[in-house]
Amino acid sequence: MNSLVLLTGSTITRTVLHRQLEEIIGDYVGITSFSIEEGLPENPLENQFIVLSHKLAETIPSIQQCIGPGCKVISGKRIINYENIDKLLCYPTGTSIMFINDSLETCMETIESLQELGINHLHYIPCYPGNLQFPKVDIAVAPSNFHQIPPYVKEVIRINPRLLDISTIIQILDHFHLTEPGNVVSQRYMRKIIQLSKRLVDAMQKANDSNHHLHQVLNGVNDGILSVNKAGYITVFNEELGHLLNVKPERAIGKKLLHVLDNPELVAFIQNTDKEEDRWFSLGQIEVVVHRFQLDTDQSSVATFKNARKTIELEKRLQLELQKKGYIAKHTMADIVGQSGPLVAIKEKTMKLAKTELPILIEGESGTGKELFASAIHNCSQRSKGPFLAVNFSAISEDLLESELFGYEDGAFTGAKKGGKVGLFEQANGGTIFLDEIGDTSLKLQARLLRVLQEKEIMRIGGSKIIPIDVRIVAATNKDLLTMISLGKFREDLYHRLKVLFLHLPVLRERSDDIPLLIESFMKRSGAEQIRIMPDVIEQLKAMPWYGNVRELKNTIDYMQAVCDGNVIRLSDIPNKNSFQESLRSVQSTPAATEYSAPASLPAPFTFEDEELLSLLDALYAIRESGQIPNRKRLVDLSQTWRKPLTEQQVRYRLNLLEQRGYIQKNRGRIGTTLTPSGVAKILANRAKKPGM
Numbered sequence: 277m278n279s280l281v282l283l284t285g286s287t288i289t290r291t292v293l294h295r296q297l298e299e300i301i302g303d304y305v306g307i308t309s310f311s312i313e314e315g316l317p318e319n320p321l322e323n324q325f326i327v328l329s330h331k332l333a334e335t336i337p338s339i340q341q342c343i344g345p346g347c348k349v350i351s352g353k354r355i356i357n358y359e360n361i362d363k364l365l366c367y368p369t370g371t372s373i374m375f376i377n378d379s380l381e382t383c384m385e386t387i388e389s390l391q392e393l394g395i396n397h398l399h400y401i402p403c404y405p406g407n408l409q410f411p412k413v414d415i416a417v418a419p420s421n422f423h424q425i426p427p428y429v430k431e432v433i434r435i436n437p438r439l440l441d442i443s444t445i446i447q448i449l450d451h452f453h454l455t456e457p458g459n460v461v462s463q464r465y466m467r468k469i470i471q472l473s474k475r476l477v478d479a480m481q482k483a484n485d486s487n488h489h490l491h492q493v494l495n496g497v498n499d500g501i502l503s504v505n506k507a508g509y510i511t512v513f514n515e516e517l518g519h520l521l522n523v524k525p526e527r528a529i530g531k532k533l534l535h536v537l538d539n540p541e542l543v544a545f546i547q548n549t550d551k552e553e554d555r556w557f558s559l560g561q562i563e564v565v566v567h568r569f570q571l572d573t574d575q576s577s578v579a580t581f582k583n584a585r586k587t588i589e590l591e592k593r594l595q596l597e598l599q600k601k602g603y604i605a606k607h608t609m610a611d612i613v614g615q616s617g618p619l620v621a622i623k624e625k626t627m628k629l630a631k632t633e634l635p636i637l638i639e640g641e642s643g644t645g646k647e648l649f650a651s652a653i654h655n656c657s658q659r660s661k662g663p664f665l666a667v668n669f670s671a672i673s674e675d676l677l678e679s680e681l682f683g684y685e686d687g688a689f690t691g692a693k694k695g696g697k698v699g700l701f702e703q704a705n706g707g708t709i710f711l712d713e714i715g716d717t718s719l720k721l722q723a724r725l726l727r728v729l730q731e732k733e734i735m736r737i738g739g740s741k742i743i744p745i746d747v748r749i750v751a752a753t754n755k756d757l758l759t760m761i762s763l764g765k766f767r768e769d770l771y772h773r774l775k776v777l778f779l780h781l782p783v784l785r786e787r788s789d790d791i792p793l794l795i796e797s798f799m800k801r802s803g804a805e806q807i808r809i810m811p812d813v814i815e816q817l818k819a820m821p822w823y824g825n826v827r828e829l830k831n832t833i834d835y836m837q838a839v840c841d842g843n844v845i846r847l848s849d850i851p852n853k854n855s856f857q858e859s860l861r862s863v864q865s866t867p868a869a870t871e872y873s874a875p876a877s878l879p880a881p882f883t884f885e886d887e888e889l890l891s892l893l894d895a896l897y898a899i900r901e902s903g904q905i906p907n908r909k910r911l912v913d914l915s916q917t918w919r920k921p922l923t924e925q926q927v928r929y930r931l932n933l934l935e936q937r938g939y940i941q942k943n944r945g946r947i948g949t950t951l952t953p954s955g956v957a958k959i960l961a962n963r964a965k966k967p968g969m
């Protein structure tokens with residue numbers, strides 16, 4: 277039988293080349309192989325056909341000693357081993373790659389072969405014994421037996437020793453007369469080569485496809501996108517930018533930026549390597565906002581161009597959408613009325629805290645303006661263009677609250693809406709969520725909220741997907757959370773997460789100097805500027821304790837406007853003493869001693885125009901029963917048949933009173949006013965007394 281002896285330097289090369297030859301000619305030729313590493317034959321070989329793994333092997337003395345008389349020797353030429361090399365195609369142009377091999381020569385040879393194969397978009401840095409000063413890069417190509425790769429390298433592409441190239445294989449086949457057309461050996465070799473090439477082509481195709489895809493994405497974007505490399509040449513220029521600048525992308529890519537843009541100020545701005553920045557530019561008829569930043573990897577500058585007019589229109593549309601859904605913050609810092617020391621101080625603090633992204637806890641008695649401040653915080657934060665959603669924890673039942681906040685997947689529970697539901701946290705993405713009355717949350721919900729604050733992600737009820745959310749949390753309470761923590765009713769960890777920043781709103785009795793300003797603003801807001809208020813009334817109002825704070829003051833003003841005669845508010849118009857909210861401390865002992873003041877939900881006996889209030893409550897109930905949403909207009913209409921028909925303002929005042937007494941709950945948006953269980957009980961008891969009503 278024919279025989280061949282393979283001589284190599286390293287064991288790994290011997291194994292790889294032996295396998296290669298075995299696959300091609302193993303059926304016809306007996307192959308023996310030796311490596312210097314493992315030891316060469318002790319006696320010189322005679323009359324053998326010897327294949328050396330490398331041209332240089334001829335010059336190695338131990339190899340020379342092996343070659344005895346009658347031997348025919350050929351030095352193999354080698355070609356890069358395709359296996360794993362296709363991975364290199366996936367890296368972006370210009371990526372730096374540490375290229376390790378046994379000598380500078382083999383490094384350079386292999387790098388050249390790669391470049392010839394078309395894998396020439398990368399920056400290869402040769403490393404070899406004698407020059408193992410590893411560069412600080414994330415990717416390395418290294419022989420499979422090389423193990424001293426620095427630990428910071430994130431990905432190592434292992435390459436097997438290079439294979440014998442086709443010319444060497446043909447020489448071997450020739451020697452054994454195996455090259456005749458149709459010979460199975462040459463066919464097998466060709467098949468192998470074709471398979472390898474096909475893999476390479478496939479990988480290139482994949483790279484092309486993803487390039488094409490990226491190209492489509494870039495051109496589908498509504499903003500102009502530009503990238504300029506370190507040397508000032510344009511590498512990315514999408515179609516939208518072409519429209520904005522009136523330049524065809526193919527005429528821009530590859531050109532120097534300053535030859536394409538004739539606005540030196542803009543060129544300087546884009547190539548400025550300082551921090552990220554936005555600037556407004558006029559380009560002919562078009563106004564654009566340019567955002568510039570630098571890529572860390574290769575110091576390219578990237579700039580996005582937004583058409584200012586379109587962006588403003590888009591923002592307006594977005595605001596309108598949010599408005600339609602009721603997801604906007606109605607109040608700004610300017611709506612917070614008052615010039616007293618405590619109010620000015622808290623406004624200044626609020627403005628500073630609003631600028632951060634951290635959660636804020638607002639504490640304060642009922643009616644001090646917690647919701648007003650939350651709304652103002654959103655509007656002067658960087659999220660002001662995003663949605664603002666307010667959730668009142670005491671107004672919604674626990675189960676409903678959980679599904680409202682987190683949403684649910686299709687079929688998560690009986691009665692779940694088909695197709696699932698997007699929760700409020702998801703809807704508030706990019707904006708602020710206001711968690712009002714946070715002290716009224718169950719421990720179970722507190723645990724879920726804690727996770728949101730810690731992980732900034734949620735999972736819908738019945739879902740398994742983790743959804744990241746970008747929402748700022750502002751929470752408020754009129755309860756003393758520290759006491760609740762000591763009673764085991766509030767989680768301490770949640771408290772600290774919520775209270776990263778903290779605002780304690782001053783009570784009205786500590787800033788009675790603000791009362792005249794507040795009165796003036798409420799009168800203006802309700803369009804009652806023609807009504808005069810006597811100075812002694814203001815003095816008396818300033819002297820009152822206002823346990824219901826600004827809300828109570830506002831309700832009182834509304835009431836006085838409704839009842840006053842001849843457009844003048846006099847002392848006699850101030851409501852009966854019993855109508856005012858009492859200090860909780862004087863009314864209650866436990867367990868709500870955790871609250872600062874009487875909660876609005878405590879049903880109190882009617883002391884003011886009982887009959888009218890009951891009629892109104894009944895009317896609300898009737899409207900709800902008929903499946904309609906009660907609003908002020910409907911209530912005014914209904915009252916026209918009563919002994920004393922009500923005006924819209926009177927209805928509003930009475931609704932406030934009903935809410936303070938805990939009989940109704942005024943909700944935002946489409947839910948409208950709802951009756952609380954105490955309200956329903958009151959109606960039913962009243963109807964039982966007066967069946968005709």
Ligand SMILES: Nc1ncnc2c1ncn2[C@@H]1O[C@H](COP(=O)(O)OP(=O)(O)OP(=O)(O)O)[C@@H](O)[C@H]1O
Pocket residue numbers: 611612613614640641642643644645646647648649712753754794826827830876
């Ligand atoms: N400084 C202020 N300037 C103008 N209006 C105010 C001010 N503070 C509160 N208000 C008004 O008082 C009413 C009650 O305010 P808000 O609902 O924000 O109070 P709250 O503290 O959230 O009450 P609760 O604890 O009962 O929910 C609102 O109509 C609000 O606009």
